[in-house]
Amino acid sequence: MYKKITIMTLFMLSLALVLSMPFAAHALDFKKERLANGLTLIHVERHELPIVMATLLIKASPLQEDGTKAGTAYLTAKMLSEGTAKRKSADISEQIEFMGASLDTSVNDDYTTVSLAVLKKDVETGFDLFSDIVLHPAFSMEELTRRKTLLAGSLKKRQEEPSFIAGRELIKNLFGDFSYGRAVEGSIESIEKISRLDIINFYDANYRPDNAILVVVGDLGKDELAQLMTRFFSPWQAAKKQTVQQKPVQAKLTAYNQPRIEVIDKDVSQANIVMGRMGISRDNPDYYAVQVMNYIFGGGGFASRLMKTVRDEMGLTYSINSFFASTLYPGRFEIDVQTKNESADLVIKETLKQVRKMRTDGVTDGELADAKDYMIGSFLRRIETSKKIVDFMAAVEFYKLGGDYIERYREYISKVTKEDVSRMAKKYLSDEDLLIIVVGNKKKMKL
Amino acid sequence: MNKTGMVHAIRRILLILVLIIPSYAFAGVQEFMLENGLKVIFIEDHKIPIANFQIWYKVGGIDEPAGKSGISHFLEHMMFKGTPNYGSKVFSNMIQKKGGMDNAFTTMDYTMYFQKLPSSEIQLSIDLESDRMKNLLLNQADLDAERSVVMEERRMRYEDDPKNILREEVAAAAIKVQAYRKPVIGWMEEIAAITRADMAEHYGIYYSPDNAFIIISGDVNPAELMPVIRKKFGVIPPAGAKIKRLKTVEPPQRGERIVYRDSETAEVPSIVIAYHVPRFPDKDSNALDILSSILSGGKSSRLYKRLVYEKRIALSVNADYEGINRDPYLFSVEATAAPGKDIKDVEKELLDEIAAISAQPPTKEEVQKAKNQVESGFVFARDSSFAEALYTGMFEIIGGWKLRDLYLEGIRKVTPEEVSDVARRYLTRENRTTGYLVPKKAGK
Numbered sequence: 006m007y008k009k010i011t012i013m014t015l016f017m018l019s020l021a022l023v024l025s026m027p028f029a030a031h032a033l034d035f036k037k038e039r040l041a042n043g044l045t046l047i048h049v050e051r052h053e054l055p056i057v058m059a060t061l062l063i064k065a066s067p068l069q070e071d072g073t074k075a076g077t078a079y080l081t082a083k084m085l086s087e088g089t090a091k092r093k094s095a096d097i098s099e100q101i102e103f104m105g106a107s108l109d110t111s112v113n114d115d116y117t118t119v120s121l122a123v124l125k126k127d128v129e130t131g132f133d134l135f136s137d138i139v140l141h142p143a144f145s146m147e148e149l150t151r152r153k154t155l156l157a158g159s160l161k162k163r164q165e166e167p168s169f170i171a172g173r174e175l176i177k178n179l180f181g182d183f184s185y186g187r188a189v190e191g192s193i194e195s196i197e198k199i200s201r202l203d204i205i206n207f208y209d210a211n212y213r214p215d216n217a218i219l220v221v222v223g224d225l226g227k228d229e230l231a232q233l234m235t236r237f238f239s240p241w242q243a244a245k246k247q248t249v250q251q252k253p254v255q256a257k258l259t260a261y262n263q264p265r266i267e268v269i270d271k272d273v274s275q276a277n278i279v280m281g282r283m284g285i286s287r288d289n290p291d292y293y294a295v296q297v298m299n300y301i302f303g304g305g306g307f308a309s310r311l312m313k314t315v316r317d318e319m320g321l322t323y324s325i326n327s328f329f330a331s332t333l334y335p336g337r338f339e340i341d342v343q344t345k346n347e348s349a350d351l352v353i354k355e356t357l358k359q360v361r362k363m364r365t366d367g368v369t370d371g372e373l374a375d376a377k378d379y380m381i382g383s384f385l386r387r388i389e390t391s392k393k394i395v396d397f398m399a400a401v402e403f404y405k406l407g408g409d410y411i412e413r414y415r416e417y418i419s420k421v422t423k424e425d426v427s428r429m430a431k432k433y434l435s436d437e438d439l440l441i442i443v444v445g446n447k448k449k450m451k452l
Numbered sequence: 453m454n455k456t457g458m459v460h461a462i463r464r465i466l467l468i469l470v471l472i473i474p475s476y477a478f479a480g481v482q483e484f485m486l487e488n489g490l491k492v493i494f495i496e497d498h499k500i501p502i503a504n505f506q507i508w509y510k511v512g513g514i515d516e517p518a519g520k521s522g523i524s525h526f527l528e529h530m531m532f533k534g535t536p537n538y539g540s541k542v543f544s545n546m547i548q549k550k551g552g553m554d555n556a557f558t559t560m561d562y563t564m565y566f567q568k569l570p571s572s573e574i575q576l577s578i579d580l581e582s583d584r585m586k587n588l589l590l591n592q593a594d595l596d597a598e599r600s601v602v603m604e605e606r607r608m609r610y611e612d613d614p615k616n617i618l619r620e621e622v623a624a625a626a627i628k629v630q631a632y633r634k635p636v637i638g639w640m641e642e643i644a645a646i647t648r649a650d651m652a653e654h655y656g657i658y659y660s661p662d663n664a665f666i667i668i669s670g671d672v673n674p675a676e677l678m679p680v681i682r683k684k685f686g687v688i689p690p691a692g693a694k695i696k697r698l699k700t701v702e703p704p705q706r707g708e709r710i711v712y713r714d715s716e717t718a719e720v721p722s723i724v725i726a727y728h729v730p731r732f733p734d735k736d737s738n739a740l741d742i743l744s745s746i747l748s749g750g751k752s753s754r755l756y757k758r759l760v761y762e763k764r765i766a767l768s769v770n771a772d773y774e775g776i777n778r779d780p781y782l783f784s785v786e787a788t789a790a791p792g793k794d795i796k797d798v799e800k801e802l803l804d805e806i807a808a809i810s811a812q813p814p815t816k817e818e819v820q821k822a823k824n825q826v827e828s829g830f831v832f833a834r835d836s837s838f839a840e841a842l843y844t845g846m847f848e849i850i851g852g853w854k855l856r857d858l859y860l861e862g863i864r865k866v867t868p869e870e871v872s873d874v875a876r877r878y879l880t881r882e883n884r885t886t887g888y889l890v891p892k893k894a895g896k
Contacts, residue, residue: 053499054834095761098751103821105828124828151764158767158790164719165614272716274611275604306553307532307544317541320600323608343608375549382551382570389502390835 033388033411035398040234042241043215047398048230049222051391055125057223058391061139062399063117065211067184074199076191080152081207082110082117087148090141094148097134106131112189115333116403125224128233136237139212144204157193167277167444170269174442175281179337209244218402222395264357266441268452276349276445280356282438284329284338287404293417294425295329295433300376301368302434303327303340308375310359319355321348338433346449353441360436367427380418481844481853482674488690489662492681493844493853495669497837503670504838505577506566508845511658513560514631514778515698522638523646523654525558526602530651531565533594535587540594543580550576560632561778562849568838571671575680582684585659592648599643606637614718618889622724623782625711626885630702632781660691665848669841702728709885718891720767721795725802726782726885729878732775733855738862739870740773740783745822746814746871747771747785759801765793776846783878795888810876813868826863
């Protein structure tokens with residue numbers, strides 16, 4: 006049952022990703038403060054269930070790592086739970102799993118998170134372990150070697166996935182040496198070069214209380230949390246020796262003047278097609294209009310034009326969708342679709358036709374109203390559970406969306422006009438500089 | 453309403469109000485029964501103004517006639533293709549316009565449709581679901597287009613996913629008679645052959661109020677919604693004796709079965725070992741659950757520690773037991789070899805660990821850890837009103853949602869000796885089917 010719940014959570018998360026966005030301002034009471042050591046603390050009390058969720062967001066990602074040693078940020082995060090000054094790797098997992106709790110780390114293009122989910126009755130032990138792995142990781146040589154071998158093996162296995170190969174090729178072409186141009190896990194070659202010292206230096210430079218946000222949601226009162234913080238997080242101080250943070254390099258826009266297709270031969274039954282170009286950063290003023298435009302075009306699930314034409318009418322795919330990865334620096338716009346090898350050509354033609362139609366004809370009043378209604382109406386679902394709230398609040402703080410973001414979201418979406426949407430389509434949906442990567446059976450595809 | 457009318461109403465709707473369960477497993481549940489056999493279950497949760505509507509049809513892979521594998525799943529797709537009242541995909545568009553989301557999934561045992569909506573909009577679900585329970589169009593042109601979509605889904609999830617294709621082969625080899633031998637999505641050749649008449653018959657038999665139940669969870673008021681549900685669903689006639697149940701019994705396995713699956717795309721070999729086991733609420737079921745957790749529930753579990761951490765011969769390892777089924781199914785253990793490692797060595801380590809736990813009971817701490825994981829899983833599930841409804845429904849499908857209490861009680865009672873005992877009796881050589889995924893690149 007426990008395992009099924011985990012699978013279910015993943016299932017729901019993936020649904021949220023596909024169809025995320027969304028109702029009236031349902032205010033969320035939170036308290037935000039900056040602790041003496043510089044750590045930003047956000048607290049949301051929810052006493053309905055005896056559970057506590059905490060997410061520590063650290064501003065550490067491939068953005069700060071040495072590109073020749075890609076995967077440093079990822080390995081650093083994964084090494085946290087592989088032993089501390091006083092606990093062995095096996096002791097950490099044993100204690101967490103004995104409580105039926107979870108303590109996980111993840112890394113994306115912009116930041117690292119360490120997340121704890123624990124029953125209220127076990128919150129002290131949970132915070133003890135949580136703070137221990139963040140404050141006192143041992144980074145032992147033996148554990149690092151083991152982790153690197155395991156990671157290299159997983160990366161080799163991922164070569165089986167045509168979508169992984171296609172996605173990797175797309176970002177490499179769009180972003181070049183910039184960190185958004187590579188998988189956060191790095192590559193088999195790059196992780197080989199990462200030494201224990203590299204991990205320690207990356208940790209010392211980036212894992213600092215003044216460079217982190219802690220969000221705690223659940224069955225904890227103000228005083229209870231204050232005591233936990235004093236005991237477990239007040240000893241956290243920045244390392245004395247700090248390495249200089251690397252300046253992220255901006256990606257350059259490539260103009261192809263016509264769609265460029267790259268085919269990678271692989272003996273699979275479906276062609277995996279990804280199309281992409283440069284998109285926008287999260288703080289771009291166009292963000293909300295772009296989201297409305299993309300909902301209509303390819304982001305709105307069964308309501309989107311791509312789904313209606315390529316799946317519903319033509320029956321050529323199970324799934325087609327588009328998104329703007331709106332990151333700290335300008336991210337990518339991407340369309341993903343799979344179809345049997347024989348119809349790859351037809352799917353590409355139809356998708357490009359839809360891109361051009363969006364640019365030349367704009368959208369109807371009905372489409373605009375539907376998109377805005379969905380985005381405003383579904384917003385509440387983003388803060389539906391404690392798990393969702395904890396991650397949502399961390400991202401709101403990281404991307405500086407403002408303490409009144411939940412209240413103002415409706416206004417941001419409401420003011421988007423049909424003209425805005427047309428402008429966004431012309432600005433960001435070019436078919437001329439789209440890069441198209443196709444991983445499929447070359448002999449069967451008519452490309 | 454006069455007195456006679458009120459008594460009549462009380463008879464018509466059987467109301468069972470269940471008090472909050474002593475443990476923290478689930479909150480209060482209310483259950484109603486319509487005259488036509490449709491059960492309605494409410495799980496109130498007022499944390500946030502969102503509601504979930506789920507309608508569960510007791511039809512899945514297990515109910516499919518020979519040669520028609522995948523028809524239940526295909527029909528699930530067709531349920532989004534419209535009725536005379538609402539055209540194709542209008543359903544989803546209307547839900548999304550209200551800020552909601554909807555989807556559906558099919559398993560071996562059931563087909564479940566769900567919507568998540570602002571709670572003020574939940575009547576929309578009642579309108580739309582009652583409409584498509586009886587008025588589905590099943591246009592030939594829609595059917596043909598959707599068949600291609602289902603085939604693409606099969607290519608994506610199975611044909612091009614080496615691990616899933618191996619699991620499919622192992623189930624088909626391990627199970628000779630019983631319906632769980634077929635994949636829920638169906639064999640490609642059979643998806644191709646399903647006709648509109650087949651589909652209409654399947655829909656006519658299984659999409660009826662007496663073969664379904666509704667679960668509504670979240671910020672809702674049963675007293676407000678029941679009159680609407682009665683009005684919309686109460687008029688749909690029951691299928692009664694039309695509902696067919698295929699009764700198949702799997703003969704005991706008398707020797708190891710081995711299956712190889714070559715793969716053009718696999719980078720590393722994998723192994724799946726499956727054993728026939730009883731289902732919940734058989735007396736051995738809870739111990740099998742604890743056994744799977746001790747073997748692979750997290751990084752501190754036996755198989756992870758032995759194969760991934762200490763010996764470093766596997767990239768991943770998992771033991772899986774799904775006992776909440778309509779018929780008995782399989783206990784499976786699977787692993788993916790680390791690059792350059794021999795799958796035979798991986799197999800030996802898996803079997804050695806199984807032999808060890810069969811010979812010597814696990815420690816009390818290992819058993820307690822597994823129990824704690826089950827209990828906390830139930831508490832964390834309540835964070836999401838969707839998950840809460842889902843677990844309620846899974847037990848309702850196999851006989852009644854109250855079985856979840858029996859399940860938890862059973863888990864609490866499992867002893868280390870019982871864990872060892874079920875391993876010894878079920879995880880045997882003669883009850884085993886072993887499947888190997890053979891990457892073509894590497895040679896066998």
